[in-house]
Amino acid sequence: MVNSSSAQRTFDPRERLLELSQNRSVSLSALSGLIGRNASYLQQFIRKGSPRKLEESDRRKLAEFFGVDEAELGGAEENSYTQYGRRKGGGFIPIPRLPVSVSAGPGQFTGTETPFDNFGFSDRWLRDNGFDPKMLSVVTVEGDSMEPMLRAGDEVLVDRTPRLLRDGVYVVRLGDTLLIKRVASPAKERLSLLSQNVAYPPVEVALSEVEVIGRVVWKSGRI
Numbered sequence: 272m273v274n275s276s277s278a279q280r281t282f283d284p285r286e287r288l289l290e291l292s293q294n295r296s297v298s299l300s301a302l303s304g305l306i307g308r309n310a311s312y313l314q315q316f317i318r319k320g321s322p323r324k325l326e327e328s329d330r331r332k333l334a335e336f337f338g339v340d341e342a343e344l345g346g347a348e349e350n351s352y353t354q355y356g357r358r359k360g361g362g363f364i365p366i367p368r369l370p371v372s373v374s375a376g377p378g379q380f381t382g383t384e385t386p387f388d389n390f391g392f393s394d395r396w397l398r399d400n401g402f403d404p405k406m407l408s409v410v411t412v413e414g415d416s417m418e419p420m421l422r423a424g425d426e427v428l429v430d431r432t433p434r435l436l437r438d439g440v441y442v443v444r445l446g447d448t449l450l451i452k453r454v455a456s457p458a459k460e461r462l463s464l465l466s467q468n469v470a471y472p473p474v475e476v477a478l479s480e481v482e483v484i485g486r487v488v489w490k491s492g493r494i
Contacts, residue, residue: 282343284325284344284345285316287343287344288302288316291337295337297385298385300313301385304385305333305336305386306328306333325344325345327346330344330345330346331346335365335389336367336389338364338405362393362395363391363393364391364397364404365390366391366392366404366407366408366409366428367388367408367409368388368390368408368409369385369387370387371410371411372410372411372413373410373411373412373449373451374413374414386408390426392404392407392428400488402488403432406430406485407428407429407430407431408429408431409426409427410426410427410442410449411424411425411427412424412426412427412451415468416470416471417451417452417466418467418468419467421490421492425491426491426492427442427451427489427491428487428488428489429442429484429486434486436454436456436483437456438453438455439454439487440487441454441483441484441485441487442485443482444481444482444484445464445476445482449484452464452466452474453466454483460477460479461476461477461478462475462481
């Protein structure tokens with residue numbers, strides 16, 4: 272089933288690309304890097320009309336990144352995607368890998384969240400688990416406070432969909448620091464940030480001091 276909203280609209284590729292980049296808060300220079308072009312490539316495409324149209328490989332990468340029809344960026348209608356973002360006949364959806372470290376120790380924040388690559392996840396697995404691909408991203412674990420569950424270098428899939436907070440493993444922001452911790456259900460406007468490694472004591476914080484980025488729903492790591 273093709274997304275009905277995209278099937279019923281006619282898009283100007285330049286305007287649509289600009290709209291998508293603004294909605295996703297990703298700069299045109301970062302998107303240019305994603306497709307292997309110089310930093311001003313997409314800026315010139317949008318502002319100056321050069322090139323006149325995107326090359327097929329560039330258009331495909333951008334459409335896969337945003338989870339939209341290639342037709343929205345000037346491609347043929349047959350290169351369409353389902354409501355979950357996959358091309359007809361395909362079976363995997365690209366989920367962005369971010370150059371962000373979430374600390375399982377002292378805490379670290381890189382300050383940049385421009386994707387550098389993607390992981391391909393089965394569209395059926397995402398549907399079966401009720402995940403919206405647009406709300407997913409992959410980040411890297413640092414430190415040892417979540418061992419043995421999570422080790423330094425593991426990558427985790429974070430679901431940023433707003434949901435009722437319940438016990439589980441989350442990425443949270445405390446000040447300028449991103450942490451990955453087990454979060455106990457809030458009680459009296461306070462949260463407990465718990466480590467798996469018994470060498471690290473629980474951290475008690477006011478609910479107002481913590482921003483919950485998303486719930487960790489999957490992990491990968493070397494054996």
